[in-house]
Amino acid sequence: MRMTSLNKVQPGMILGKSILNAEGTVLLAAGVKLTPRYINRLRNFGISSVYIWDEHTADLDFRGPLRDETRLRAASTVRQVMAEIEAGLDRTMVLADKLPRLSDIVDDILNELLNSNKLIFDFFEIKAVDDYTFFHSVNVCVLALILGMRLGLTKEKLKELGIGSLLHDIGKICIPTEIIAKPGPLTAAEWETMQQHTSLGFDILRRSNEVSLPAAHISYQHHERYNGTGYPRQLRGEEIHPYARITAVCDVFDALTSDRSYRCRFLPHEALEYILGGSNTHFDFKVVQVFTRCVAMYPLGTRVRLNDGTEGIVIRVPPQAPQRPVLRIIKDRTGRTLKHPYDLPLLDYPRLIITAVLDQ
Numbered sequence: 219m220r221m222t223s224l225n226k227v228q229p230g231m232i233l234g235k236s237i238l239n240a241e242g243t244v245l246l247a248a249g250v251k252l253t254p255r256y257i258n259r260l261r262n263f264g265i266s267s268v269y270i271w272d273e274h275t276a277d278l279d280f281r282g283p284l285r286d287e288t289r290l291r292a293a294s295t296v297r298q299v300m301a302e303i304e305a306g307l308d309r310t311m312v313l314a315d316k317l318p319r320l321s322d323i324v325d326d327i328l329n330e331l332l333n334s335n336k337l338i339f340d341f342f343e344i345k346a347v348d349d350y351t352f353f354h355s356v357n358v359c360v361l362a363l364i365l366g367m368r369l370g371l372t373k374e375k376l377k378e379l380g381i382g383s384l385l386h387d388i389g390k391i392c393i394p395t396e397i398i399a400k401p402g403p404l405t406a407a408e409w410e411t412m413q414q415h416t417s418l419g420f421d422i423l424r425r426s427n428e429v430s431l432p433a434a435h436i437s438y439q440h441h442e443r444y445n446g447t448g449y450p451r452q453l454r455g456e457e458i459h460p461y462a463r464i465t466a467v468c469d470v471f472d473a474l475t476s477d478r479s480y481r482c483r484f485l486p487h488e489a490l491e492y493i494l495g496g497s498n499t500h501f502d503f504k505v506v507q508v509f510t511r512c513v514a515m516y517p518l519g520t521r522v523r524l525n526d527g528t529e530g531i532v533i534r535v536p537p538q539a540p541q542r543p544v545l546r547i548i549k550d551r552t553g554r555t556l557k558h559p560y561d562l563p564l565l566d567y568p569r570l571i572i573t574a575v576l577d578q
């Protein structure tokens with residue numbers, strides 16, 4: 219498989235990975251030959267990039283840090299909670315009913331990550347714009363847990379971080395949909411309402427027996443900034459709970475790398491550059507430092523060009539040096555497709571550097 223922008227997809231290409239919504243319904247199945255109609259359908263879902271089948275990497279099975287079933291179960295439970303509360307069901311009842319399930323899901327996510335030996339966010343998960351909130355919650359949870367593990371948190375603390383980061387935006391259920399889904403910039407009054415999702419979320423979670431107070435504080439504090447310019451309370455530095463400092467970085471990274479109704483996604487290396495730019499102002503620099511080792515700038519399936527002119531596809535991301543992936547070289551320096559592609563670990567070739575991301 220390789221990752222390609224929808225604008226570069228040609229009819230006849232084969233979809234490499236199924237695209238599912240948060241209910242688990244297949245929007246378009248892997249193996250489908252893409253036609254102009256299908257490409258248009260993907261565009262209407264707000265999807266700007268897809269994985270397509272690629273002969274050079276057909277022997278490889280790319281997977282993210284989490285199994286698809288676990289990821290979908292988490293996203294669909296978050297979706298159900300939000301849908302039931304929006305439908306007018308009693309908030310306390312819904313949370314009492316669903317929180318034990320969410321807590322079990324966080325256990326599953328945590329155990330899967332603890333048992334995997336990669337601890338790296340190296341796969342691009344495609345999501346339709348309408349499902350942004352649910353998959354975003356899950357991605358933030360996974361990123362926060364990977365970061366928490368790398369920071370050496372105990373299992374008990376990881377569990378708190380997991381549930382709090384999964385529900386960090388729960389307060390958005392209290393904000394009118396016209397504001398949440400508004401495609402253009404918000405007015406000053408709308409922005410003020412939007413900012414209340416932090417304190418409203420805290421209010422919901424702190425009443426629950428399933429969520430500890432530190433975990434509930436993630437909702438309250440995830441938009442605070444390290445230099446005191448965030449909201450709602452302009453906390454600064456160590457005043458912000460470490461869980462919230464971790465979640466803030468993961469929240470921004472996943473938001474930037476997701477397609478939204480008003481813009482296409484940023485590539486991971488661009489999002490990472492943005493986060494590095496906010497180190498010590500928006501974000502805790504120690505957290506950012508570790509975060510750069512938790513995510514791949516060039517996820518699996520990214521086609522890149524090197525400074526010697528050769529081209530390859532990212533086939534492996536080493537956890538000890540995620541920014542130096544293993545490439546499958548498919549074109550030589552003159553642009554000729556190789557009859558016999560070969561694998562090249564960039565870690566062993568310090569003079570070779572990635573100069574361009576292709577197909578985007």
Ligand SMILES: [Fe+2]
Binds near residue numbers: 415441
């Ligand atoms: Fe938020």
